[in-house]
Amino acid sequence: MRLIGKTIATLVAEGVEDLEYYVPLMRFQEEGATVLSAGLDLKPVRGKNGLIISPDTTIASLDPKNLFAIIIPGGWAPDKLRRYPVVIDLVRQMDLAGKPIGIICHGGLIAISAGIVKGHRATGSLGIKDDLINAGAIWFDEPAFRDGNQVWGRVVADIPAFCRELVAALVQYS
Numbered sequence: 001m002r003l004i005g006k007t008i009a010t011l012v013a014e015g016v017e018d019l020e021y022y023v024p025l026m027r028f029q030e031e032g033a034t035v036l037s038a039g040l041d042l043k044p045v046r047g048k049n050g051l052i053i054s055p056d057t058t059i060a061s062l063d064p065k066n067l068f069a070i071i072i073p074g075g076w077a078p079d080k081l082r083r084y085p086v087v088i089d090l091v092r093q094m095d096l097a098g099k100p101i102g103i104i105c106h107g108g109l110i111a112i113s114a115g116i117v118k119g120h121r122a123t124g125s126l127g128i129k130d131d132l133i134n135a136g137a138i139w140f141d142e143p144a145f146r147d148g149n150q151v152w153g154r155v156v157a158d159i160p161a162f163c164r165e166l167v168a169a170l171v172q173y174s
Contacts, residue, residue, distance in 0.1 A: 074105025
């Protein structure tokens with residue numbers, strides 16, 4: 001229970017990768033964190049594999065000062081969420097504050113749009129490798145790692161490594 005009193009927001013939208021959402025959520029709850037599912041609105045969303053997620057709050061209502069970290073799961077949701085200035089602004093503010101940002105699979109699309117990848121090591125689905133490189137990231141084909149406040153995970157199969165790396169970063173940051 002190393003994250004008691006810490007609030008972590010997970011960004012969700014239609015098509016979020018269910019496992020990249022649920023496994024970290026449960027892992028951080030296991031550590032005592034309060035995990036908020038944040039959507040564009042409060043309507044339930046269907047994950048890529050059909051599970052239903054009911055947002056606890058809206059992304060617009062999140063205050064980076066009150067957040068300990070944010071998680072950006074993959075799936076199809078990041079390509080939708082990156083189109084909203086409120087999402088991009090939140091991610092930029094969290095990065096500027098040096099707060100932990102967990103990014104897995106296609107979650108890197110939001111990081112690209114927020115302009116926070118240039119000069120950083122990054123990974124994700126091979127489907128966004130060129131996007132990351134073109135945005136100035138340094139591509140690494142590894143399951144999970146940290147680069148400053150950014151914690152990167154590659155794909156669903158790498159969720160255990162992503163969670164280990166992210167919990168270690170969160171505990172260190174606290």
